[in-house]
Amino acid sequence: MLGMLVIFALLAPPAILLAYRFVPPPFTPLMLIRLTEGYGIDKDWTSLDRISPDLQRAVMASEDAKFCTHDGFDWEALEENIDKLQQGRRSRGASTISMQTSKNLFLWPNRSFIRKGIEAYLTVWLELLVPKQRILELYLNIAEWGKGVYGAEAAARHHFGVPAAKLSPRQAALLAVTLPSPLRYNPGKPGPYLSSRAGVIQGRMYAVPYTKNGVCKEH
Template identity: 55%
Template sequence: MILGLLIGFVGPVFSVAVYRFVPPPITFLMVQRLFEGQGLRREWRSIDTMSPNLVRSVIAAEDANFCSHHGFDLEAIRKAMAHNEQSSRVRGGSTISQQTAKNVFLWPDRSYVRKGLEAYFTVLIEVMWGKRRIMEVYLNSIEFGPGIYGAEAAAKANFGRSADDLTSQQAARLAAVLPSPLRYKADRPGPYVRRRAGRIQAAAGTVRRDGLAACVLG
């Protein structure tokens, strides 16, 4: 019993400590997609060599308070719960930190066990990694399309360029597909993605003006 508790506590701490310096390997989601026949395209890229446009766009789209919260955005959670009580379209309240913890360390699931582990890993990466590393791992691990993971693979697959060359419009389109990357396309956007990308591009301007990405971009 005690040994199991020690392993359950020390194991996550050790893995988070290692991934502070080493790029995380293949994730549970990537394995699942491989079994679904989607392939795997991923190229690790340092946050220093990614376009600031992409950082600002994902903050604008996914987590406007990324630099000010400590892993959990209670106001976003409250708004999501209120929205979900009145609408059939479910809105999530997960931060980029929570999404990173889920994507890198855990399996795709909605159980309470996984949510509890997600919270634990979120606290660990906030304490042991810091915001800049969290964003770097997030942008290198997130699913952008069938078999496409990370900003570099997504930039090349959709626009034929590296992640450091993304324009503000291209970055906004990539951020716009994140809620449903298997459904939407950044290179051939439909009306929904075009509208959403336009809103994200405008919001990314606010992120830049108000310094909401300062914890990543300095």
């Protein structure tokens, strides 16, 4: 029985990821957790071609500039973090969009070595089974952008009153820099830090690869 449970635990995620290659996820663990905390669920699945390219670029510039070229892991950033930990220095985030998508689809939002190990296992399967364009589409549709607000379409309408396709470069940059702390920051009413950070990302967003016509291409 234990062996069967282990096999199921190992093989169920790839099967689910294969399904998510073609159909939208109905919900994520974080959505259910936030629901128990008293937040609603405001989401509206939107295809990547109806999400502003500026938001796609801004999110990659802010979260994972190497998204189009890595295999799911930013090995250089991981090595840098290991070096900093060995020196007793504070490490920075090395989580890629692929890793965050795996976490958001399956896992809980706290940090531990066990969760990180599971996240890495899921990320390998995600990159094997799902094209880059679809990974970005999944991420932009399930990311948390406020209390009970999930995905680019709901976020654009909630914070700026426009559909995701009509986001301006500034609005896109503000949404992108909110991602690390969506319950703390409000992109519709940015403070000095968020405004400054958005300005930096707005300056970088056109220098990173972006997804168009199904492949990652240079702008």
